[in-house]
Amino acid sequence: MTGRAFIPRNWRGFIFPVAAILVIEVAMRTIGVESQSLARPSEILRAAIGALADGSMLTATFQTLVSAFGGLIIGGGIGLVLGILMAMFPPLYWIAEVPFETLRPIPSIALLPLVLLIFGLGFAMEITLVAKTALWPVFFLTLTSVRGVKRRLIEFSSLIRMGLLERMAKIILPAALPGIFLGFRIAMGAALIVAVTVEIAANPLGLGYAMMLAQERLQPALMFAYLFWIGIVGWIFNALTVLLQKRCFAPRQSGRAAT
Amino acid sequence: MRPGRLYWLGASVLFTAALLAVWQLASDFRLVSPVFMPSPLRAWNALVFNFTEGVLGQRVLLTLQHMFFGWLLASAAGVAIGALIGISPFARTYLAPSLEFFRPLPASAVFPVAIAFIGLSENMVLFVIAFGALWPTLLSTINGFATIKPRLDEFARLIGLSRWQYIMQIALPNALPDILAGMRLSLTIALILSVTGEILSGSPGLGHWILLQARGFRSPDLFAGVLLFGVIGYASSQLVALLEARLLRWRGDSFGRM
Amino acid sequence: MHAPLENAYINLRGINVVLGGKPVLENVELQVRRGEFLCVIGPSGCGKTTLLRLAAGLVNPTAGKVSFAGDELSGPRRDIAVVFQDYGDALLPWRTAYGNVSIVLETLGVARAERPDRIHQVLARVGLAKHADKYPQQLSGGMQQRLQIARCLAQGPRVWLMDEPFGALDAITRQALQDEILQIMSDGSTVLFVTHDLEEAIYLGDRVVAMGVNPGHIARTLDVPLPRPRDRQATFEHPEFLRLRRTLLDFIKEAEA
Numbered sequence: 001m002t003g004r005a006f007i008p009r010n011w012r013g014f015i016f017p018v019a020a021i022l023v024i025e026v027a028m029r030t031i032g033v034e035s036q037s038l039a040r041p042s043e044i045l046r047a048a049i050g051a052l053a054d055g056s057m058l059t060a061t062f063q064t065l066v067s068a069f070g071g072l073i074i075g076g077g078i079g080l081v082l083g084i085l086m087a088m089f090p091p092l093y094w095i096a097e098v099p100f101e102t103l104r105p106i107p108s109i110a111l112l113p114l115v116l117l118i119f120g121l122g123f124a125m126e127i128t129l130v131a132k133t134a135l136w137p138v139f140f141l142t143l144t145s146v147r148g149v150k151r152r153l154i155e156f157s158s159l160i161r162m163g164l165l166e167r168m169a170k171i172i173l174p175a176a177l178p179g180i181f182l183g184f185r186i187a188m189g190a191a192l193i194v195a196v197t198v199e200i201a202a203n204p205l206g207l208g209y210a211m212m213l214a215q216e217r218l219q220p221a222l223m224f225a226y227l228f229w230i231g232i233v234g235w236i237f238n239a240l241t242v243l244l245q246k247r248c249f250a251p252r253q254s255g256r257a258a259t
Numbered sequence: 260m261r262p263g264r265l266y267w268l269g270a271s272v273l274f275t276a277a278l279l280a281v282w283q284l285a286s287d288f289r290l291v292s293p294v295f296m297p298s299p300l301r302a303w304n305a306l307v308f309n310f311t312e313g314v315l316g317q318r319v320l321l322t323l324q325h326m327f328f329g330w331l332l333a334s335a336a337g338v339a340i341g342a343l344i345g346i347s348p349f350a351r352t353y354l355a356p357s358l359e360f361f362r363p364l365p366a367s368a369v370f371p372v373a374i375a376f377i378g379l380s381e382n383m384v385l386f387v388i389a390f391g392a393l394w395p396t397l398l399s400t401i402n403g404f405a406t407i408k409p410r411l412d413e414f415a416r417l418i419g420l421s422r423w424q425y426i427m428q429i430a431l432p433n434a435l436p437d438i439l440a441g442m443r444l445s446l447t448i449a450l451i452l453s454v455t456g457e458i459l460s461g462s463p464g465l466g467h468w469i470l471l472q473a474r475g476f477r478s479p480d481l482f483a484g485v486l487l488f489g490v491i492g493y494a495s496s497q498l499v500a501l502l503e504a505r506l507l508r509w510r511g512d513s514f515g516r517m
Numbered sequence: 518m519h520a521p522l523e524n525a526y527i528n529l530r531g532i533n534v535v536l537g538g539k540p541v542l543e544n545v546e547l548q549v550r551r552g553e554f555l556c557v558i559g560p561s562g563c564g565k566t567t568l569l570r571l572a573a574g575l576v577n578p579t580a581g582k583v584s585f586a587g588d589e590l591s592g593p594r595r596d597i598a599v600v601f602q603d604y605g606d607a608l609l610p611w612r613t614a615y616g617n618v619s620i621v622l623e624t625l626g627v628a629r630a631e632r633p634d635r636i637h638q639v640l641a642r643v644g645l646a647k648h649a650d651k652y653p654q655q656l657s658g659g660m661q662q663r664l665q666i667a668r669c670l671a672q673g674p675r676v677w678l679m680d681e682p683f684g685a686l687d688a689i690t691r692q693a694l695q696d697e698i699l700q701i702m703s704d705g706s707t708v709l710f711v712t713h714d715l716e717e718a719i720y721l722g723d724r725v726v727a728m729g730v731n732p733g734h735i736a737r738t739l740d741v742p743l744p745r746p747r748d749r750q751a752t753f754e755h756p757e758f759l760r761l762r763r764t765l766l767d768f769i770k771e772a773e774a
Contacts, residue, residue: 013353013357020357054380065419082451082491095271097271098271098272105491105492107488108489109455109458110485110488112470113458117294117295162414192365193363194426196365196368197451197455198460200371201367208367208368211371227364234364235360236364395542410601413599415571417593419595419624427622510656
C-alpha cells in the first residue's frame with residue numbers, strides 16, 4: 001500500500017478518534033446540550049481527573065484488579081495443574097471428559113445467584129466467579145500445549161534416559177510454556193471482563209460498581225470516564241502481556257508465526 | 260472414532276455417575292448444608308416440577324428469545340459492516356484501529372450507559388445484547404476480509420475478476436472461518452448479557468428466575484436453573500459448530516477431531 | 518543475440534525496476550519469441566521473479582517498456598497464464614479441484630452448459646480426472662501444482678509464465694512434472710520459465726538466460742540446440758547438454774567469485 005511513508009501506519013489510526021472527539025466537543029458546546037445521560041468530552045476528562053485525584057478511581061481499580069487477579073491465580077493455578085496432569089496421563093482426561101464437558105458450558109454469570117447465596121456480596125463471590133472463568137482457557141491451552149510437545153523432543157529425552165521430573169522441567173514445560181502463557185493471557189482478559197460484569201450486575205465494589213453508581217447519581221461525565229478507564233485498563237494489561245510474550249518467547253520462535 | 264473411545268466414554272459416564280452418587284451421599288449425610296447444596300435427586304425433581312407445573316419453560320423461552328434475536332441482529336450487522344470496512348484499505352487504516360480498542364472492553368459496561376438513556380427496561384436489555392454481541396462478529400469479519408493471501412489477490416487480478424466476483428468468490432469464502440468464529444463468541448456474549456440484563460433489570464427470564472430462587476434460599480430450584488444454563492450453553496455452541504461444519508466443509512481434513 | 522522485434526511476443530526494453538529505494542533490475546532487455554520456451558536462471562536476489570511479474574503485468578517498471586504481441590502491457594491479461602511456486606496459496610481452498618478450474622471459466626463468461634466438458638478435459642490432461650471432487654488440501658503437492666496448471670490451461674493462454682513451479686516439490690515429482698510440461702507445451706506454446714535449477718533450465722528450454730546480481734541484470738544468453746522431443750535419459754547424456762551445463766556452471770562459479 002503506497003502512501004506517505006513518514007506517518008507510520010499506527011499513527012493514522014489515531015486520526016479518526018481524535019477528530020471524532022473534537023467534533024463531538026464542539027458540537028455539544030454549540031448546541032448547548034445539558035443532559036443527565038450525555039457529557040462533553042472535556043467534562044468527561046475533568047471528571048476522570050477528579051476521580052483520580054480524590055483516589056476513588058484508584059481504589060475502584062485496585063478492587064477490580066484484586067478480584068480479577070485473585071481469581072486468575074486460583075483458577076489459572078487449578079487449570080494449569082489439571083492441564084499438565086491430564087496431558088501426561090491421558091486416561092485421566094478421558095475419564096473426566098463427561099463431567100468436564102457438562103460443567104464447561106455454564107456461563108459464569110449464571111452461577112452468580114448460587115455464589116451469592118453461599119458467600120454473599122463481596123470479594124469472595126467475585127473471585128470465585130473469576131476463578132471459574134479463568135480455569136478453562138488455562139486448562140485447555142495447557143492441555144494442548146503439553147500434548148503438543150514435539151514427539152522428537154520426547155524421544156530424545158528417553159534416548160538419553162532422562163527421569164520423569166527432569167523431563168518435565170527441562171523439556172516439556174519449556175516447550176509448552178508459550179501455549180501456557182497464551183492461556184493465561186486469554187484468561188486474564190476474561191477475568192477482567194467477568195470481574196467488571198459481576199460488579200455491574202450485583203457486587204458493590206470495583207470499577208463496574210463505580211460506573212453504576214455514577215449513573216444512578218445522574219453523573220454522566222463520571223460514568224463515561226469510568227467506561228473509558230475500564231477500556232484503558234483492559235488495553236494496558238493486554239499490551240503488557242503481549243510485550244511480555246514477545247520478550248520472553250520471541251527469540252526462540254524460529255520460523256513460527258507470532259500470534 | 261479413535262479405537263477404544265467408546266470404552267472410555269462409557270468409563271467417563273460411570274465416573275460421572277459415581278460423582279453423582281458421592282454428591283447424593285454427601286447431601287444425605289448433611290456434609291454440606293442443604294441450603295447451599297441440594298441433593299441431585301431434589302434438584303432433578305425441582306427441574307421437572309418447575310417445567311411441568313411452573314413457569315420455568317416460559318422463562319427459558321424468554322431468555323432464549325432475547326439471546327437469539329439480539330445475536331441474529333448483531334451478526335447480520337457485524338458481517339455487513341465488517342465486510343465494508345475489511346475490504347476498504349482506507350477504512351482499515353483509519354477506522355479499524357479505533358474499533359480494536361473496544362475489543363477488551365467488557366460488553367456489560369454498556370449497561371449503565373444504556374440505562375442512562377433508555378431506563379431499566381426490557382428494551383434496554385435487548386439493545387445491550389445486540390450492541391454487545393455486535394463486536395466479536397464485527398472485528399472478526401474485518402479481520403477475515405482484511406487478511407487475504409496476496410497470491411489469491413494476484414490470481415484474481417490475473418484472471419480479471421470483477422469487484423463483485425472478487426467479493427463473492429474470494430473475499431467472502433476466505434472470511435467465512437473468521438466470521439463464524441466471531442459469531443460463536445457473539446452468541447456467548449449474547450447469553451451473558453441476557454442473564455446480566457435480567458439480573459439488573461428484573462425483566463423475566465431464566466437469569467432472573469435463578470436470582471429469585473437464590474433470594475428465597477431454594478437451592479434445588481437454583482441448581483435446576485443452573486443446569487439449564489449448561490444445557491443452553493451446550494446447545495448453542497453445538498448450533499454454531501453445526502453451522503461451521505456445513506459451511507466450512509472444505510476444512511475437513513486439516514482440522515480433524517482431537 | 519536479439520530476436521527481430523516483429524517476432525518478439527514478450528518484449529522487455531530498457532527495463533529498470535527500483536523497489537523500496539533499491540535497484541532490483543537494471544537495464545534489462547529481454548525478448549521471448551513466439552512459440553519459444555525460454556528459461557531464466559539466476560541466484561537469489563537477481564530479480565528473476567520480478568522479471569516474470571513484469572511480464573505478467575503485476576508490476577510496472579520504473580523505467581522502460583513491457584510489451585506483449587506488440588502492444589504495451591498495462592496490466593494483467595487473461596491470455597497470460599501464471600503458475601506460481603506456492604501452489605497452496607494460489608488455489609482456492611474452499612473449492613474442489615473442479616471448482617478451482619471452474620472459477621476461471623466463470624470469469625471468462627463461458628456458458629454453464631459448456632463448462633463441465635472443458636473442466637474435465639483439462640483435468641484429464643494433467644492426470645487429475647479422478648480427483649475432480651477433492652479439495653486442494655486433500656491432494657499431494659505435485660497434484661496441487663498440476664491443478665494450478667490445469668486452471669491455467671482453462672484460461673486458454675497465449676503465454677505461460679512459470680515462477681520456479683517445481684521448486685517446492687520432491688525430486689521424483691519434479692522430474693515427472695518437467696516431462697508433463699514438455700508434453701503440454703509441445704504444441705508450440707510460448708513459455709517464460711524461471712528456475713534456479715540449471716539442469717532443469719537446459720532440459721526444458723530452447724534458450725537459457727542467466728542473470729546476475731547486484732543489481733539484477735542479464736549476464737548471458739545461451740541457445741539450447743538439443744533435439745525435440747526431449748527424452749530424459751538421452752538428453753542428460755547428450756554432449757551438447759553436458760557442454761551447456763559446463764558453460765553455465767563455470768559462469769556461475771565466476772559470478773560467485
